[in-house]
Structures are given as structure tokens and as C-alpha cells.
Amino acid sequence: MKIALFVFWGIVVFIACNNPTTNNKSTLSTESAGENEEVTIVLEKVLDSPARNSIKVNVDYDQYFKSPKKYLGFSLRPLLDAAWKTAAFDTTHAMVLFECKDGYNPIMDLSKIYGPAQGYIVFKDLDQPDTKNWPDSLSQHFSPYYLVWDKVKKEDKSFFWPYGLTTIRLIPEKEKYRLIQPDSSDAAYPGYITFRDNCMKCHSINKIGGSFGPEFNLPKNITEYRDEKQLIAFAKAPASFRYNSRMPAMTSLSDKEFENIILYLKYMKEHKRDH
Numbered sequence: 001m002k003i004a005l006f007v008f009w010g011i012v013v014f015i016a017c018n019n020p021t022t023n024n025k026s027t028l029s030t031e032s033a034g035e036n037e038e039v040t041i042v043l044e045k046v047l048d049s050p051a052r053n054s055i056k057v058n059v060d061y062d063q064y065f066k067s068p069k070k071y072l073g074f075s076l077r078p079l080l081d082a083a084w085k086t087a088a089f090d091t092t093h094a095m096v097l098f099e100c101k102d103g104y105n106p107i108m109d110l111s112k113i114y115g116p117a118q119g120y121i122v123f124k125d126l127d128q129p130d131t132k133n134w135p136d137s138l139s140q141h142f143s144p145y146y147l148v149w150d151k152v153k154k155e156d157k158s159f160f161w162p163y164g165l166t167t168i169r170l171i172p173e174k175e176k177y178r179l180i181q182p183d184s185s186d187a188a189y190p191g192y193i194t195f196r197d198n199c200m201k202c203h204s205i206n207k208i209g210g211s212f213g214p215e216f217n218l219p220k221n222i223t224e225y226r227d228e229k230q231l232i233a234f235a236k237a238p239a240s241f242r243y244n245s246r247m248p249a250m251t252s253l254s255d256k257e258f259e260n261i262i263l264y265l266k267y268m269k270e271h272k273r274d275h
């Protein structure tokens with residue numbers, strides 16, 4: 001409880017210091033105007049003096065170390081609770097993006113974070129001597145923070161365990177498309193809009209989108225293994241390729257729109273990102 005309060009006040013102070021209209025890089029900045037703004041939590045600022053306020057964390061199976069582990073760290077949920085209460089963030093359709101030093105940015109749904117597993121942001125491996133936070137070989141990658149989960153089954157691979165974690169961002173779900181959207185001046189942009197409105201409810205790009213149909217960018221972009229003409233022909237008439245195809249024929253799109261979709265898919269080939 002002490003920790004929850006500490007974190008809560010930490011955030012209150014930072015939000016009070018930050019003028020939301022200036023969109024600067026302060027600890028907790030509220031970007032993009034509108035009622036449900038994005039909330040950014042820079043961990044090193046929010047969790048200051050970690051040694052004093054941390055708790056001991058037990059993880060029954062750590063998926064990186066492949067064993068039970070003990071750490072010093074902080075509970076994830078009170079940190080998030082405090083952040084969105086403070087920012088009056090609508091959590092009904094929100095996701096959490098974890099930003100790491102190496103550019104790995106996994107995204108998790110709130111239902112996962114608020115499910116039976118408990119998330120912790122840890123900074124010290126208690127198997128190490130007092131003078132060290134991490135084994136020497138890992139120290140560079142693991143600091144400043146590592147996200148761990150207690151009560152996740154060994155075989156459950158649906159949780160992310162990002163290390164080198166620096167920032168947590170709360171994103172309204174509608175904003176998630178921003179992560180796979182070319183700049184509006186880019187030639188790939190019209191195809192993005194067509195793809196988003198016609199294909200994305202079933203197909204995902206970088207795991208964002210529906211899962212009824214196959215993912216189109218990870219690990220291989222579909223244009224890397226399918227001929228463009230065949231790809232378009234398939235989308236126009238799936239049943240002419242596959243008996244019992246579950247994909248409906250995309251009859252309302254023009255050839256130009258399909259070409260734009262291809263441009264967009266090729267653009268995304270250069271923007272692979274496994275969240």
C-alpha cells in the first residue's frame with residue numbers, strides 16, 4: 001500500500017508540473033488532444049529512489065531465466081492505476097505499450113494485465129550479490145527495468161517479458177493503428193486507409209488487427225512470399241483459389257485500390273515491429 005501511495009503521489013506531482021498542451025518530454029506527458037489522451041510513464045522518473053520503495057518479488061517461473069526467481073521491484077498494477085486515474089484515462093478500450101531500449105515495444109491488452117497473473121517491474125536480481133543488479137553479461141540489456149510475471153504457466157507464451165524497459169505508454173485502442181500507419185504524405189498512405197477499412201478486421205500487420213485471417217507482416221511480409229498479381233486475384237475471388245476459403249470475395253474495391261494496398265504492404269515490409 002505504501003508503494004501504491006508513493007507511486008500515486010509521484011505521478012500527481014509530475015502531472016502537476018507538466019503543462020499538457022506543451023507536449024514536452026516530461027515524466028508523464030499527455031499527448032494528442034481529445035478526451036482519451038495517451039499517457040506516458042517514464043519509469044526512471046516515476047520510480048525514483050527504487051531501493052527505498054521497492055518490494056521483494058517472487059516469480060514462480062521466469063520465462064527468460066527458465067527457473068523460479070526473486071527480484072526487487074514494483075507492482076505493475078498500482079502504477080498503472082495511479083497513472084490513469086490521474087489522467088482521467090478511459091480504460092474501456094485501452095492497451096499498454098512497453099518501450100524498451102532496443103526498440104522492442106510489445107503491446108498488451110488490459111485484460112491480460114488485470115487477469116490472474118501479477119506483473120512486476122523489477123530492477124535487481126536477488127541471486128546477485130548486493131553490489132550488482134544483474135549478472136555481468138546481462139546488465140547492459142536488463143537495466144533499467146525488466147518486466148516479470150508471477151503465476152504465469154511455464155507453457156503460456158502469451159505474456160511479454162521485456163527487458164531494458166524504460167517507458168510504459170497507455171494507448172486508447174483506436175490509437176493503436178497509429179503504430180502501423182504511414183505518414184499521411186507518404187505514397188503508401190491511401191493503401192493503408194483501404195487496408196484498414198477493408199482487410200484489417202481479419203488480417204493483422206505487426207500483430208495489430210484481426211486474427212480471423214493470417215498476419216501479413218511478421219515474420220515475413222506477404223509480398224515476400226506471394227506474387228503481387230496472385231495476391232490481388234486471391235483477394236478478389238478467394239473461392240477460385242481454395243475450396244471452402246473462409247475469406248469473402250473483396251468485390252467492392254477497384255484495381256487502383258488493390259494496387260494501393262500492395263504499396264502499403266510493401267511499405268510495411270520495411271517497418272516490421274514485433275510489439
Ligand code: HEC
Pocket residue numbers: 195198199200201202203212213214222226231232234235238242244245246247248250253261
Ligand atoms: C472477413 C475476414 C476477411 C477479410 C475482411 C479479408 N480477409 Fe483475406 N483472408 C481471410 C481468411 C480467413 C484467410 C485465410 C485463407 C482462407 O480461408 O482461404 C484470408 C487469406 C487471404 C490471402 C491469402 C494469404 C495466403 O498467404 O494464402 C490474401 C492475399 C488475403 N486474404 C488478402 C486480403 C485483402 C487484401 C483483404 C482486404 C481487401 C482481405 N484479405 C480481407 C479473411 C479475410
